[in-house]
Amino acid sequence: xATLNINGKAVQVTAEPDTPLLWVIREHAGLTGTKYGCGVAxxxxxxxxxxxxxxxxxxxxxxxxxxxxxxxxxxxxSATSTHPVQKAWAEVDVPQCGYCQSGQIMAxxxxxxxxxxxxxRDIDEAMTNICRCGTYQRIREAVHAAAKLGGKRAxxxxxxxxxxxxxx
Amino acid sequence: MKKTSRSSALRNASRRxxxxxxxxxxxxxxLGFHVPLxxxxxxxxxxxxxxxxxxxxxxxxxxxxxxxxxxxxxxxGTRTGLAQLVAEELGCDWSKVTTDSITPGENLARQRVWGxxxxxxxxxxxxxxxxxxxGGAAARIMLVQAAADEWKVPASELTVDKGVxxxxxxxxxxSYGKVAAAAAKVPPPDPKSIVLKDPKDWxxxxxxxxxxxxxxxxxxxxxxxxxxxxxGMLCAAIKASPVFGGTLESFDEAxxxxxxxxxxxxxxxxxxxxxxxxxxxxxxxxxxxxxxxWNDGEGxxxxxxxxxxxxxxxLTAEKTNGTRQNGDARAAIAAAPTKVxxxxxxxxxxxxxxEPMNCTARVTADRAECWVPTQxxxxxxxxLSESTGLPLxxxxxxxxxxxxxxxxxxxxQDYVRQAAAIxxxxxxxxxxxxxxxxxxxxxxxxRPVSQAKMTAGLDASGNLVGLHVRVSGQSIxxxxxxxxxxxxxxxxQLQGYSAEPGxxxxxxxxxxxxxxxxxxxxxxxxxxxxxxxxNQNAVYMECFIDEAARAVxxxxxxxxxxxxxxxxxxxxxxxxxxxxxxxxxxxPAGVHRGIAQFMGYGSYSAAVAxxxxxxxxxxxxxxxxxxxxxxxxxxxxxxxxQVEGSIAFGLSATFYGECSVKDGRIVExxxxxxxxxxxxxxxxxxxxxxxxxxxxxxxxxxxxxVVAPSVLNAIHAATGKPARTLPLRHLGLA
Numbered sequence: 001x002a003t004l005n006i007n008g009k010a011v012q013v014t015a016e017p018d019t020p021l022l023w024v025i026r027e028h029a030g031l032t033g034t035k036y037g038c039g040v041a042x043x044x045x046x047x048x049x050x051x052x053x054x055x056x057x058x059x060x061x062x063x064x065x066x067x068x069x070x071x072x073x074x075x076x077x078s079a080t081s082t083h084p085v086q087k088a089w090a091e092v093d094v095p096q097c098g099y100c101q102s103g104q105i106m107a108x109x110x111x112x113x114x115x116x117x118x119x120x121r122d123i124d125e126a127m128t129n130i131c132r133c134g135t136y137q138r139i140r141e142a143v144h145a146a147a148k149l150g151g152k153r154a155x156x157x158x159x160x161x162x163x164x165x166x167x168x
Numbered sequence: 169m170k171k172t173s174r175s176s177a178l179r180n181a182s183r184r185x186x187x188x189x190x191x192x193x194x195x196x197x198x199l200g201f202h203v204p205l206x207x208x209x210x211x212x213x214x215x216x217x218x219x220x221x222x223x224x225x226x227x228x229x230x231x232x233x234x235x236x237x238x239x240x241x242x243x244x245g246t247r248t249g250l251a252q253l254v255a256e257e258l259g260c261d262w263s264k265v266t267t268d269s270i271t272p273g274e275n276l277a278r279q280r281v282w283g284x285x286x287x288x289x290x291x292x293x294x295x296x297x298x299x300x301x302x303g304g305a306a307a308r309i310m311l312v313q314a315a316a317d318e319w320k321v322p323a324s325e326l327t328v329d330k331g332v333x334x335x336x337x338x339x340x341x342x343s344y345g346k347v348a349a350a351a352a353k354v355p356p357p358d359p360k361s362i363v364l365k366d367p368k369d370w371x372x373x374x375x376x377x378x379x380x381x382x383x384x385x386x387x388x389x390x391x392x393x394x395x396x397x398x399x400g401m402l403c404a405a406i407k408a409s410p411v412f413g414g415t416l417e418s419f420d421e422a423x424x425x426x427x428x429x430x431x432x433x434x435x436x437x438x439x440x441x442x443x444x445x446x447x448x449x450x451x452x453x454x455x456x457x458x459x460x461x462w463n464d465g466e467g468x469x470x471x472x473x474x475x476x477x478x479x480x481x482x483l484t485a486e487k488t489n490g491t492r493q494n495g496d497a498r499a500a501i502a503a504a505p506t507k508v509x510x511x512x513x514x515x516x517x518x519x520x521x522x523e524p525m526n527c528t529a530r531v532t533a534d535r536a537e538c539w540v541p542t543q544x545x546x547x548x549x550x551x552l553s554e555s556t557g558l559p560l561x562x563x564x565x566x567x568x569x570x571x572x573x574x575x576x577x578x579x580x581q582d583y584v585r586q587a588a589a590i591x592x593x594x595x596x597x598x599x600x601x602x603x604x605x606x607x608x609x610x611x612x613x614x615r616p617v618s619q620a621k622m623t624a625g626l627d628a629s630g631n632l633v634g635l636h637v638r639v640s641g642q643s644i645x646x647x648x649x650x651x652x653x654x655x656x657x658x659x660x661q662l663q664g665y666s667a668e669p670g671x672x673x674x675x676x677x678x679x680x681x682x683x684x685x686x687x688x689x690x691x692x693x694x695x696x697x698x699x700x701x702x703n704q705n706a707v708y709m710e711c712f713i714d715e716a717a718r719a720v721x722x723x724x725x726x727x728x729x730x731x732x733x734x735x736x737x738x739x740x741x742x743x744x745x746x747x748x749x750x751x752x753x754x755x756p757a758g759v760h761r762g763i764a765q766f767m768g769y770g771s772y773s774a775a776v777a778x779x780x781x782x783x784x785x786x787x788x789x790x791x792x793x794x795x796x797x798x799x800x801x802x803x804x805x806x807x808x809x810q811v812e813g814s815i816a817f818g819l820s821a822t823f824y825g826e827c828s829v830k831d832g833r834i835v836e837x838x839x840x841x842x843x844x845x846x847x848x849x850x851x852x853x854x855x856x857x858x859x860x861x862x863x864x865x866x867x868x869x870x871x872x873x874v875v876a877p878s879v880l881n882a883i884h885a886a887t888g889k890p891a892r893t894l895p896l897r898h899l900g901l902a
Contacts, residue, residue: 033388134816
């Protein structure tokens with residue numbers, strides 16, 4: 001039995017120590033917004049926030065996750081789907097099939113948290129997730145739009161998970 | 169080569185699908201209101217009890233209009249586009265529109281009232297636009313009639329605006345929600361009496377409205393088929409013979425029986441094994457530990473080199489499998505003062521949808537169900553029925569929006585068959601089959617490999633007087649639909665070179681033209697890949713036209729224009745792209761342009777690419793202008809999104825895409841060896857939509873064909889050398 005802090009809640013899971021965090025999140029915690037795309041940290045569909053930084057959960061074994069590590073999934077980004085990145089994604093009409101977008105949004109939110117007004121080069125470097133539908137042009141536009149909406153400030157406010165973890 | 173058990177299984181499936189289709193089509197296809205309506209469906213939903221006005225439209229008391237969608241949504245925006253077309257004729261308030269998907273079981277039970285559900289070939293909107301618009305119009309007529317009946321005035325005195333019906337003479341007003349119950353009982357109008365709106369009067373269709381299906385893609389709440397959870401569900405991981413055509417000899421279940429969560433290892437078919445466990449990760453882990461003995465079969469002797477050799481032989485072989493001819497190309501070229509010759513090659517490509525193949529199935533003695541991402545719900549239903557031996561009426565398919573399709577999830581239905589075969593061995597227990605990315609990459613139905621030898625003759629004035637195109641490559645029909653090959657003739661592989669107008673017409677008139685296809689099949693499964701054969705054929709034609717223009721020192725745009733006077737629609741789109749891109753105007757130092765035009769899926773496309781080279785000689789695409797005439801532009805915002813998607817998909821293939829063959833199996837297993845374009849590499853895309861509103865063409869597959877050749881032509885301009893073999897990474901350019 002392992003205890004994880006996912007979206008500010010303590011979650012008990014029974015899984016083998018080598019189980020990737022992705023599959024713990026999907027199959028044990030029951031949160032399916034985080035997606036499987038490659039299993040080898042190439043595509044980023046499984047991106048979550050791990051202690052505030054974006055991480056590819058398919059390549060983090062359960063054995064390396066401590067109960068105090070703060071894990072935030074797409075479901076925990078905002079209780080009301082009003083994180084600036086989510087608002088910007090809707091405004092720019094970014095998603096096509098949508099499968100990679102949880103990961104894209106988590107990557108963008110993490111970028112804005114550390115770089116509130118990113119340049120195109122910052123976006124190039126941070127947004128390395130694969131989108132097979134090719135929404136990249138709109139992702140770039142939406143990251144800039146989210147920055148204008150106050151990405152950093154809202155991102156900090158919209159992660160009660162972080163506060164919850166500290167309280168726990 | 170010997171047919172694989174896999175391909176014959178598919179052929180049986182195709183035949184079955186055909187029977188289903190023809191049997192069902194007898195019952196008055198398409199026009200929803202032709203079919204007597206059952207008692208109006210009344211279901212408790214938010215907004216109150218909804219009334220089915222006809223097959224396409226339901227109205228709730230709060231004026232919400234539910235528009236039913238038969239086609240699959242895989243990101244291409246068809247759900248929104250079809251809803252716009254219905255809503256336009258319905259005359260409802262767009263802000264109160266929501267959509268619902270129908271199932272193939274419902275479609276069959278109602279004599280296919282919703283028509284074809286298959287979603288491929290860029291047909292989603294263009295082949296259903298007429299009957300869905302009529303469905304919306306019929307519902308409007310019935311709603312208005314219901315108000316007229318209530319007020320006892322002629323319907324002709326009523327007007328409709330955003331779902332509000334007004335009788336100006338008496339000042340009375342009502343809304344769709346209020347008259348829906350009565351409207352459901354109004355006899356449907358004679359379809360012949362319906363006059364559809366002129367597109368110039370459109371207020372919902374033709375506008376870049378936002379997609380209807382975005383919200384749940386932003387917070388993780390959208391349930392793709394891979395996310396399905398059912399009570400008592402088990403999960404399956406799967407492995408098919410690594411060599412195509414190989415078979416499953418044996419596996420040692422005892423070795424994994426005690427691993428955590430494992431239920432059983434099961435034979436799926438003669439060449440596939442699966443492990444079923446309580447979670448997918450445990451199933452996958454046990455599958456990796458399962459000792460399996462394969463009989464590789466004769467395919468194991470094959471490699472990319474042996475396949476390339478076979479195709480190269482086809483470039484000069486005597487017997488062909490289809491030609492298009494006018495004049496005497498060979499003689500004209502022989503007599504011409506300037507001759508140009510080039511050989512091109514394109515590789516196998518995987519679809520690599522972001523959501524791997526998956527299907528959840530539950531099979532009992534008298535019922536089979538599956539939850540699946542499918543481009544062809546009725547094909548899935550047929551596959552489920554065939555795999556379980558249960559009649560179609562006892563099967564049902566719950567289609568989930570797809571995490572990408574690109575042609576992978578239409579025809580084969582292989583993963584539905586597999587899920588059914590596994591679930592049959594666990595009666596009553598839902599089993600979710602998920603492919604690993606490695607399985608997905610190595611058991612795709614690939615874009616076919618092909619080569620082309622191009623020969624041209626130009627006269628003293630630099631006019632193209634003779635053109636000989638010889639394509640040698642694998643046939644999709646031979647693998648997938650052999651019935652489409654008659655007397656050895658298979659023109660599908662010459663897509664885009666047709667003399668016939670309307671679908672994929674070559675935009676050039678050449679006085680002496682010979683186009684030939686030589687079929688050279690392999691043991692590798694092939695099928696449709698976004699844009700299908702227009703991809704390779706546009707590379708061959710459009711890069712070679714550039715080479716011919718260069719040989720006589722002509723501008724590639726002017727050289728093309730001279731061949732296009734009898735193809736005004738092609739020419740108009742080419743000119744639109746050139747104009748927007750500023751063809752002929754100065755470029756920044758180090759930036760070079762390339763141009764291409766082609767036709768597929770009933771639409772005309774042209775592109776101008778601007779590329780530069782890094783100090784290391786790597787290509788960077790800076791900007792792409794893509795112009796398109798798709799006839800009717802239903803949602804310009806989504807058309808632009810599809811163009812951006814075509815460019816990303818096309819550039820991935822151009823720079824990186826190759827599935828190579830070694831010892832009979834595919835070498836590339838994941839995105840580390842099959843790279844996909846990333847955001848940093850995405851050029852600035854400008855979409856130019858020039859609809860002429862006199863036909864209906866496709867978008868998603870239609871626009872990819874010009875991406876690779878325009879970039880390759882720009883590279884030729886930048887480097888002075890043609891890049892004739894894809895992908896570019898093998899040429900040191902990526």
